Amino acid sequence: MRRLLIALLVLVGLFVAVDFGAAALAESAVSRQMREQIGLVDDPNVRINGFPFLVQAISGEYSSVDVEATRVRVGQLQELSVRAQLRDVDAPLPMLLGSGPKSLSVRQVEGIVRIPANDVERMVPGIEKLRIENVDDFTLEQAVEEGGDKSLRTIDPENAVRLVGTIELLGQETEVAAIATLDLVDGQAQITPRDVRIGGDDADPLPAAVQRTLQQQFTLRIDPGSLPLAATPTKLRAAGGALEISGYADDLTLGESAVSATG
Template identity: 60%
Template sequence: MTAVVVGGRMKRLIVGLVVLAGVLVGLDFGAAALAESAVSRQMREQIGLPDDPDVRINGFPFVTQALAGRYSSIDVTADRLQVGDLQEVEIVAQLRDVDAPLSEVLGSGPTSLRVAEADGTVRIGADDIERLLGSVDKLRIESLDADALEAAVEDGADPSLADVDPDTVARLVGTTAVLGEDTEVSAIVGLDLAEGLVRIVPRDVRIGGPDAAPLPESVQSSLADRFTVEVDPGSLPLQVTPTELKAVDGVLEISGSTTDLLLGAPATTTG
């Protein structure tokens, strides 16, 4: 009988602990959601976005980070933004080693964040590049590796492509008019980032897929003009200086990093 009573008490204790753990986890996620909302409002003002971005405070449990006022990393994402002639820009930022007092994060007043390091990225999709090109439809952006560049050279491309850093080139594939017929054209293009502008300049153009035969120089020059464009992606988030441009997963990514940021600092006056 005693064993049954003890067993029942132990079972109730275990159930109680499980329920308590669930409540604590729920409270932790709830507090994190409030903090993410506060940071989102601050980031909207800081980056100058039309709407609050998505914010995720990484690390668990949140409460221990909040009590210390220090967060290991915070992810910020905003998409489908209009920047100049671009219609669907995505902005991504990651803040690392962020100091923010709990009273400010969960309060209703302004929030200030001290950020040790920040990465910022602007992503431009194929649809935006297609609109800028004007005469190309169904555009795809493909990344290239060293083997693909070597294969292109073996198929007749400029031998200098074999020595190019794959991160500085991409393949654009789209449909354009050739002799009055819509034809798929493939172009290996150089990706250049200078003074905040993206320049796309063809290095090798083929009618059909990448295995197609090289074109005469006059034909290649005419088609190359259709894949040449200069893009203004706007500013990177958080005044990050752009240092890298490459094709990743079907988009163009412009990224950079910075350190020692103070976001949402109160205005100061001088006498």
């Protein structure tokens, strides 16, 4: 009985090793394909979700595949992260690993581009150590109570951001914070400041002329390029210390150098 148990454990270990090895080969093949489809310089990271992999490989159907690339450059932006989740993928294993033309059928793609604080900072002259923070109702109410315009109460926190950084004022580093609305315009991130303070959260509102000058400084239109795999941008938000543009595309065929709708 003990020998049988040991033999079974060895077989299970071999199966797991073979499964992971086959998954790694397939992920490498998909990575090369995605580099071309998304227009990247290097192969992105690819993860085929689900275990065991071989069961999915035999059927050629995969529930989800994650593709991610970091430090992507687009124009002035140097540290973009690009992520795509492919759902319900049809890709026979011989086609993936073979040398012939490759084509993947995908029911839905969610594409995401993340713009980090470092990239936003490069676009705001005179600002250093920029942070991107989420906004909630309390933040907006507090700004109004401390002298901000009452229209701040009408802002949807889901469509807002707080940008915090430092400026040099009279030879000293001073904190500057701007509450701004976020709008998605032609796939680009539009940042429109509504309240700017110097000297911390409890600072008094600035004179109108100074407020206008700083608002102009924080007014930005950021173009991160297209979402991966022809996904249509539908949402812009602050998330995890970055700005995130996301969207979806349905019923795609990903082939050699081409993305097309199949539905």
